[in-house]
Amino acid sequence: MYIIIGQNAPNSEYFCLYCECNAKSRYNMDLSWSHTGNAKGNKRPPLFPVIDLFNYIPDELHILLRISDVLIMECNWNWTSLMGPDKEILLQYFPVSEFISGSRGINIENLWREFYRLYKILRKSSHTDKEILEFEKDAKNWVRTFCHPTVGQMNSAAATPELYRKDDVTPYMHVFAMHIPYFLRWLKEKGLSLRLFSTCSVEKKNHEQVKLFFGGTTMGGGKKTKPVVYDILVFENRQIFYLINDIPNEITCNNINIQDNG
Ligand SMILES: [Zn+2]
Structure with missing residues (x-):
């Protein structure tokens, strides 16, 4: 400033x-x-x-x-x-x-x-x-x-x-x-x-990104060749794509227990 x-x-x-x-x-x-x-x-x-x-x-x-x-x-x-x-x-x-x-x-x-x-x-x-x-x-x-x-x-x-x-x-x-x-x-x-x-929405976004992308550096195997900014953009692009195309970004997982009664 x-x-x-x-x-x-x-x-x-x-x-x-x-x-x-x-x-x-x-x-x-x-x-x-x-x-x-x-x-x-x-x-x-x-x-x-x-x-x-x-x-x-x-x-x-x-x-x-x-x-x-x-x-x-x-x-x-x-x-x-x-x-x-x-x-x-x-x-x-x-x-x-x-x-x-x-x-x-x-x-x-x-x-x-x-x-x-x-x-x-x-x-x-x-x-x-x-x-x-x-x-x-x-x-x-x-x-x-x-x-x-x-x-x-x-x-x-x-x-x-x-x-x-x-x-x-x-x-x-x-x-x-x-x-x-x-x-x-x-x-x-x-x-x-x-x-x-107010800049509070920008700060919040920054905090979320730091938490998600810098906090989990070992996520996906540790060593990365691409910069974190790349991950952030890929992640957000996908989020926007899901939003536009109405794709749920959660998976409901049903476990079926098959009991072997034989
Ligand atoms: Zn003054």
Whole structure:
């Protein structure tokens, strides 16, 4: 994505595809950024100059995956290989407060649940203007809570401890709070919604293919001379052929037991 638009990498000072926010201001939800594109981070001309910047729609699945990675990483659990639906379940139900003690655990658990609630809103197939406005306010507040500094005397019982550091606010969180509301409005005008642009079906397909073709390398005798892509295409061609010609792709096997009564 960054290569296509000719931008610096997402870990650079001017990290955003859509605005000129710098890395140090990323946590600050009181600033507002106009959707002008990012001339400061441009290192090369875009590959497809004919495509307007705002036709590059942020992908909701990666917002879910990458933001939940940050939330989950805190717990030192290596769950980054989980798929979208698993992470949704985790965000929705996992009892974080049983694993992180005190008010910090409770606050982090609330942070997970609130992120899940907001994610469900952005996944809706249509939104009212009011819903988008609320989403914008709540998403910014979510980032504020995420990196809110310790309130009160450190280590005292009355203190509200910091949940995450300001530096932990990622470019995805910036897009989530600062640009998603803009895209929701813009797509709404055109009778569209963000979920139509999700890459989750492509990712699912990729996962299935990896499982089927890379997972079973010894399938059919082990050593293969043809590349895996060849197998994938052959397999899918057959599936399509079966579908078009209405051929069942399961075989019902009847075993007849013949008993020798003689
Ligand atoms: Zn931005």
